[in-house]
Amino acid sequence: GEDVEQSLFLSVREGDSSVINCTYTDSSSTYLYWYKQEPGAGLQLLTYIFSNMDMKQDQRLTVLLNKKDKHLSLRIADTQTGDSAIYFCAEGGSSASKIIFGSGTRLSIRP
Amino acid sequence: ETGVTQTPRHLVMGMTNKKSLKCEQHLGHNAMYWYKQSAKKPLELMFVYNFKEQTENNSVPSRFSPECPNSSHLFLHLHTLQPEDSALYLCASSQEEDRGYSPLHFGNGTRLTVT
Numbered sequence: 001g002e003d004v005e006q007s008l009f010l011s012v013r014e015g016d017s018s019v020i021n022c023t024y025t026d027s028s029s030t031y032l033y034w035y036k037q038e039p040g041a042g043l044q045l046l047t048y049i050f051s052n053m054d055m056k057q058d059q060r061l062t063v064l065l066n067k068k069d070k071h072l073s074l075r076i077a078d079t080q081t082g083d084s085a086i087y088f089c090a091e092g093g094s095s096a097s098k099i100i101f102g103s104g105t106r107l108s109i110r111p
Numbered sequence: 112e113t114g115v116t117q118t119p120r121h122l123v124m125g126m127t128n129k130k131s132l133k134c135e136q137h138l139g140h141n142a143m144y145w146y147k148q149s150a151k152k153p154l155e156l157m158f159v160y161n162f163k164e165q166t167e168n169n170s171v172p173s174r175f176s177p178e179c180p181n182s183s184h185l186f187l188h189l190h191t192l193q194p195e196d197s198a199l200y201l202c203a204s205s206q207e208e209d210r211g212y213s214p215l216h217f218g219n220g221t222r223l224t225v226t
Contacts, residue, residue, distance in 0.1 A: 030211040042117075042201050042217035043154075088154070093211040101154040 022089030030093030117218035134202030
């Protein structure tokens with residue numbers, strides 16, 4: 001069945017760039033998403049990319065999509081302590097129920 | 112009020128209690144969802160409502176009973192829960208478009224503890 005995989009942990013130094021990677025299996029996905037979850041909160045939509053795009057930039061965030069390899073990445077430039085959170089990759093959009101989430105990558109920032 | 116609002120934020124209930132979770136979306140979306148988020152498990156889709164009609168029920172036990180009176184409101188009625196039902200319950204909404212469904216917008220969740 002469809003699956004979304006991402007590494008569980010990432011630690012970066014404050015001010016460096018963070019790159020969170022994700023692989024997915026469903027090539028029919030319309031959208032690919034990145035969500036951020038801070039402690040005690042729900043999932044906040046950070047950014048998303050249509051499946052016919054290769055890249056999307058939004059301020060400090062850059063999303064890269066490699067459809068051939070079914071690989072999605074999120075780059076956060078100049079990582080700050082406020083970026084500490086769990087980041088979820090997800091694919092879907094073709095039907096209301098067919099949105100698959102990864103298990104999340106916990107990003108921690110060290111001084 | 113904007114976005115997706117869930118109440119209560121925290122709920123502690125005994126196994127014999129009956130309670131309800133409430134969700135309201137102010138985004139004009141036509142689809143609403145209940146998800147369950149447990150520690151060390153992927154996000155689980157429980158129910159989907161599209162134009163107020165339930166279109167998905169992912170083998171959820173009958174002790175969870177959803178209700179969608181209109182496209183802006185969604186409830187999850189709880190009764191005779193088990194301790195393993197303790198989790199964060201997230202409501203979300205989205206909009207059906209020509210090319211599919213727009214991204215999900217989530218509420219902040221209800222942290223449920225069953226004692």
